[in-house]
Amino acid sequence: xxxxxxxxxxxxxxxxxxxxxxxxxxxxxxxxxxxxxxxxxxxxxxxxxxxxxxxxxxxxxxxxxxxxxxxxxxxxxxxxxxxxxxxxxxxxxxxxxxxxxxxxxxxxxxxxxxxxxxxxxxxxxxxxxxxxxxxxxxxxxxxxxxxxxxxxxxxxxxxxxxxxxxxxxxxxxxxxxxxxxxxxxxxxxxxxxxxxxxxxxxxxxxxxxxxxxxxxxxxxxxxxxxxxxxxxxxxxxxxxxxxxxxxxxxxxxxxxxxxxxxxxxxxxxxxxxxxxxxxxxxxxxxxxxxxxxxxxxxxxxxxxxxxxxxxxxxxxx
Amino acid sequence: xxxxxxxxxxxxxxxxxxxxxxxxxxxxxxxxxxxxxxxxxxxxxxxxxxxxxxxxxxxxxxxxxxxxxxxxxxxxxxxxxxxxxxxxxxxxxxxxxxxxxxxxxxxxxxxxxxxxxxxxxxxxxxxxxxxxxxxxxxxxxxxxxxxxxxxxxxxxxxxxxxxxxxxxxxxxxxxxxxxxxxxxxxxxxxxxxxxxxxxxxxxxxxxxxxxxxxxxxxxxxxxxxxxxxxxxxxxxxxxxxxxxxxxxxxxxxxxxxxxxxxxxxxxxxxxxxxxxxxxxxxxxxxxxxxxxxxxxxxxxxxxxxxxxxxxxxxxxxxxxxxxxxxxxxxxxxxxxxxxxxxxxxxxxxxxxxxxxxxxxxxxxxxxxxxxxxxxxxxxxxxxxxxxxxxxxxxxxxxxxxxxxxxxxxxxxxxxxxxxxxxxxxxxxxxxxxxxxxxxxxxxxxxxxxxxxxxxxxxxxxxxxxxxxxxxxxxxxxxxxxxxxxxxxxxxxxxxxxxxxxxxxxxxxxxxxxxxxxxxxxxxxxxxxxxxxxxxxxxxxxxxxxxxxxxxxxxxxxxxx
Ligand SMILES: Cc1cc2nc3c(=O)[nH]c(=O)nc-3n(C[C@H](O)[C@H](O)[C@H](O)COP(=O)(O)OP(=O)(O)OC[C@H]3O[C@@H](n4cnc5c(N)ncnc54)[C@H](O)[C@@H]3O)c2cc1C
Ligand code: SF4
Ligand code: SF4
Ligand code: FES
Numbered sequence: 001x002x003x004x005x006x007x008x009x010x011x012x013x014x015x016x017x018x019x020x021x022x023x024x025x026x027x028x029x030x031x032x033x034x035x036x037x038x039x040x041x042x043x044x045x046x047x048x049x050x051x052x053x054x055x056x057x058x059x060x061x062x063x064x065x066x067x068x069x070x071x072x073x074x075x076x077x078x079x080x081x082x083x084x085x086x087x088x089x090x091x092x093x094x095x096x097x098x099x100x101x102x103x104x105x106x107x108x109x110x111x112x113x114x115x116x117x118x119x120x121x122x123x124x125x126x127x128x129x130x131x132x133x134x135x136x137x138x139x140x141x142x143x144x145x146x147x148x149x150x151x152x153x154x155x156x157x158x159x160x161x162x163x164x165x166x167x168x169x170x171x172x173x174x175x176x177x178x179x180x181x182x183x184x185x186x187x188x189x190x191x192x193x194x195x196x197x198x199x200x201x202x203x204x205x206x207x208x209x210x211x212x213x214x215x216x217x218x219x220x221x222x223x224x225x226x227x228x229x230x231x232x233x234x235x236x237x238x239x240x241x242x243x244x245x246x247x248x249x250x251x252x253x254x255x256x257x258x259x260x261x262x263x264x265x266x267x268x269x270x271x272x273x274x275x276x277x278x279x280x281x282x283x284x285x286x287x288x289x290x291x292x293x294x295x296x297x298x299x300x301x302x303x304x305x306x307x308x309x310x311x312x313x314x315x316x317x
Numbered sequence: 318x319x320x321x322x323x324x325x326x327x328x329x330x331x332x333x334x335x336x337x338x339x340x341x342x343x344x345x346x347x348x349x350x351x352x353x354x355x356x357x358x359x360x361x362x363x364x365x366x367x368x369x370x371x372x373x374x375x376x377x378x379x380x381x382x383x384x385x386x387x388x389x390x391x392x393x394x395x396x397x398x399x400x401x402x403x404x405x406x407x408x409x410x411x412x413x414x415x416x417x418x419x420x421x422x423x424x425x426x427x428x429x430x431x432x433x434x435x436x437x438x439x440x441x442x443x444x445x446x447x448x449x450x451x452x453x454x455x456x457x458x459x460x461x462x463x464x465x466x467x468x469x470x471x472x473x474x475x476x477x478x479x480x481x482x483x484x485x486x487x488x489x490x491x492x493x494x495x496x497x498x499x500x501x502x503x504x505x506x507x508x509x510x511x512x513x514x515x516x517x518x519x520x521x522x523x524x525x526x527x528x529x530x531x532x533x534x535x536x537x538x539x540x541x542x543x544x545x546x547x548x549x550x551x552x553x554x555x556x557x558x559x560x561x562x563x564x565x566x567x568x569x570x571x572x573x574x575x576x577x578x579x580x581x582x583x584x585x586x587x588x589x590x591x592x593x594x595x596x597x598x599x600x601x602x603x604x605x606x607x608x609x610x611x612x613x614x615x616x617x618x619x620x621x622x623x624x625x626x627x628x629x630x631x632x633x634x635x636x637x638x639x640x641x642x643x644x645x646x647x648x649x650x651x652x653x654x655x656x657x658x659x660x661x662x663x664x665x666x667x668x669x670x671x672x673x674x675x676x677x678x679x680x681x682x683x684x685x686x687x688x689x690x691x692x693x694x695x696x697x698x699x700x701x702x703x704x705x706x707x708x709x710x711x712x713x714x715x716x717x718x719x720x721x722x723x724x725x726x727x728x729x730x731x732x733x734x735x736x737x738x739x740x741x742x743x744x745x746x747x748x749x750x751x752x753x754x755x756x757x758x759x760x761x762x763x764x765x766x767x768x769x770x771x772x773x774x775x776x777x778x779x780x781x782x783x784x785x786x787x788x789x790x791x792x793x794x795x796x797x798x799x800x801x802x803x804x805x806x807x808x809x810x811x812x813x814x815x816x817x818x819x820x821x822x823x824x825x826x827x828x829x830x831x832x833x834x835x836x837x838x839x840x841x842x843x844x845x846x847x848x849x850x851x852x853x854x855x856x857x858x859x860x861x862x863x864x865x866x867x868x869x870x871x872x873x874x875x876x877x
Contacts, residue, residue, distance in 0.1 A: 011795060012797055013795050013796065013797055030553060030640070043747065043749060045792070046747075047793040047795065047801065049793075049798040049799070051354075053360070053522045054362070054363055054521075055521065056363070056557075056638065057634075058449060059354075059357075059359075059360075059520060060357065075637055077637070100795075101798075118457050118460060119460060120414075120415060120454075122414075129410055130410055130426065132424070132426065133425050135420070135421035135422065135423060135425070138418045138419070138420065138421050138443075139626065142444055142450075145443065145453065146446065148357075148362070148449065149357050181416070181418070
């Protein structure tokens with residue numbers, strides 16, 4: 001089978017901007033994109049650099065953008081991305097600086113992993129033998145332990161694109177692994193730290209990390225679980241969770257979202273600086289006709305909405 | 318004076334290297350790890366099945382030790398095997414306490430499965446991602462302890478002065494810069510060499526670097542003829558299907574749908590020792606009862622639920638790499654190169670006969686695996702002897718007197734060597750071509766079944782390979798992330814290792830464990846109950862013998 005590749009090449013020593021180079025290689029039907037790139041590197045162009053090792057989706061080395069989306073090259077069959085022999089576009093992973101060709105600098109990635117204090121912190125002295133733990137809890141943790149730290153989720157995270165400080169999906173999924181571990185004794189402190197700015201409340205739930213993760217770790221779902229846990233133990237004194245509460249309470253009161261009240265309720269009425277910082281955005285919204293009047297009227301079914309809330313709250317207890 | 322200097326330098330950040338580092342640091346030494354890939358990319362992550370320890374109430378370390386001795390076909394050193402099995406329990410509990418999410422029973426205690434060659438169910442596991450789960454937890458501990466890692470630095474040479482190892486020379490892959498890293502003790506923890514065969518279950522980075530590095534400075538390398546062929550590697554790419562698949566109840570079938578293991582190992586069936594199962598499969602294939610050069614691994618009767626809980630990764634592997642869903646169809650498998658029992662000769666504290674040099678993990682040969690390693694004993698080997706060598710090197714750092722670090726001139730020598738590759742023209746041959754030719758030759762001539770004639774031919778072929786290697790150039794002349802140059806150096810390491818394997822295999826004129834000679838089908842304790850050692854000479858490996866330590870288990874016939 002003929003495989004056509006269009007690879008984004010970059011060599012910092014050349015002084016040139018990144019540019020695409022095209023290769024055509026002959027491969028067996030079952031070949032992966034990684035097999036094809038290795039064929040290029042070994043027999044056509046030895047100057048091509050990429051990371052790869054296990055060839056079986058376990059070492060996490062080979063995340064890159066294939067046809068615009070982050071994937072593991074070794075887990076991507078050529079036939080799945082170029083059914084009729086189309087050209088396959090291969091680029092380095094996003095949201096990380098490129099070192100050379102398809103090799104990116106993952107230092108920021110690892111800094112964030114370190115930032116969530118990713119080691120077990122049991123409280124009290126260890127037991128005589130192993131810690132006792134429910135089997136189901138361990139199986140649940142395995143979902144997150146499946147993470148191979150490939151960075152595909154980080155590559156395609158939409159928040160990270162605009163805010164480099166965001167802890168990002170991989171580190172937050174890793175954090176869940178400890179929060180949910182019955183052996184860890186530091187859950188509350190962990191959740192408090194994760195609720196700080198750049199943490200769990202900054203995710204916009206675009207779901208991209210879930211879609212691109214090659215190991216089905218579902219980082220966004222883990223972030224949502226962290227939010228729920230944080231809220232459940234009363235860590236609500238932060239912009240993110242206040243935003244969520246403001247959202248629900250205005251709906252509960254008026255039967256509809258009162259955007260005008262969202263900001264002060266999120267930041268606190270007295271946090272003038274934070275509210276002012278959001279002012280330009282608010283003004284733009286008003287100009288564009290997207291901000292409803294501050295004096296929203298209750299919708300006709302408001303009483304019914306309140307009943308729904310009541311029932312839900314009742315059911316929870 | 319060298320800019321980089323430590324008490325203990327550990328080459329390799331797999332399980333053995335990281336475990337050693339943590340131990341040495343806790344003992345108060347100044348430690349650094351150097352690794353050609355980020356620690357979690359190390360090949361230990363590929364271990365699927367599990368790690369052994371006699372923790373069960375009906376089990377004992379002695380039984381574990383006996384199974385290991387028998388599995389080794391009596392070539393393992395029994396003093397070392399005793400240490401391995403005695404320390405297994407504490408080592409496993411320690412991993413659990415560090416955070417490994419081992420499989421539990423309903424009671425909340427650790428749960429185990431049975432593995433090939435074992436008389437009891439003593440393999441502890443995390444689904445089929447055990448290696449990854451342990452490797453990531455050790456990396457977490459590395460972060461916790463703030464250990465220094467020279468990440469993506471590639472060791473090209475070891476430094477030896479007055480018969481003392483004094484550290485290493487390494488190339489920083491990102492910049493191409495070459496540095497001397499001086500150390501009072503150096504631990505080789507560079508893993509295996511599977512890539513010298515084609516195909517192999519091993520990752521592309523498993524190129525025998527440390528074994529060759531130690532060999533080049535005069536350390537003895539033993540048992541290099543003992544190469545393990547894993548019975549279930551996937552058709553095509555050679556990716557591993559864990560032994561866990563058989564321990565969960567998988568069957569091996571030939572083209573006639575027969576569970577052929579009943580002919581070869583009527584008691585243990587699919588769970589006989591790896592060498593036994595690999596030979597059985599190869600015999601079926603050679604005698605025309607294979608399917609397309611493979612036999613079939615049938616897991617359909619396990620049901621989707623059990624597969625989802627315990628074998629999720631290999632199901633994915635089957636689908637991604639062979640287009641087969643094991644819940645619905647049997648998977649085609651065949652024996653494939655998997656593990657090297659041999660390696661750098663060490664004592665039970667990781668110490669080699671060369672002062673200042675230590676080794677642990679797959680690159681080392683303590684020897685606990687002898688002629689055949691039991692499944693799930695290797696991860697155990699990495700943590701037990703990783704820890705012990707960490708402690709021993711820290712001890713040495715405290716006691717060594719009058720130690721002078723090596724000069725920077727070693728970096729200059731290495732630079733000249735690297736430059737030679739860059740200066741040579743690309744005259745038709747390529748590093749990758751030489752590697753493939755060597756790998757195919759090794760699989761053909763130094764495989765599951767061996768003969769004098771084939772092995773002698775292999776020795777001859779290795780001479781051609783080396784001659785071609787000495788003339789090869791690399792295409793990439795740059796400094797930044799020049800993997801082309803790196804592969805050229807790795808090929809040199811693999812050639813050293815392959816030569817040692819070939820000449821040792823010629824010398825062992827008997828069949829023992831993984832080394833099966835059709836011309837000498839019996840084990841011959843009178844002449845070959847000994848280790849074959851290789852030491853460096855410019856003409857090629859020089860052979861000598863080393864005794865096997867026997868403590869309490871006298872050699873018997875090995876039957877499963
Ligand atoms: C597919 C597969 C499945 C397996 N399953 C099991 C199992 O279930 N149970 C079991 O007990 N065993 C299993 N094994 C065997 C076991 O995984 C390995 O033997 C063990 O993990 C080796 O660990 P290590 O620490 O010695 O080396 P590795 O984990 O291979 O680490 C080697 C390290 O050395 C570094 N390195 C190498 N060369 C250089 C250099 N020149 N410069 C700098 N750094 C270098 C690498 O970067 C890496 O960090 C399996 C093996 C394979 C291939
Ligand atoms: S869901 Fe959240 S974490 Fe995931 S990619 Fe989107 S913004 Fe990033
Ligand atoms: S969560 Fe998934 S995509 Fe993100 S690093 Fe882990 S394995 Fe890769
Ligand atoms: S090569 Fe290891 S994940 Fe792709």
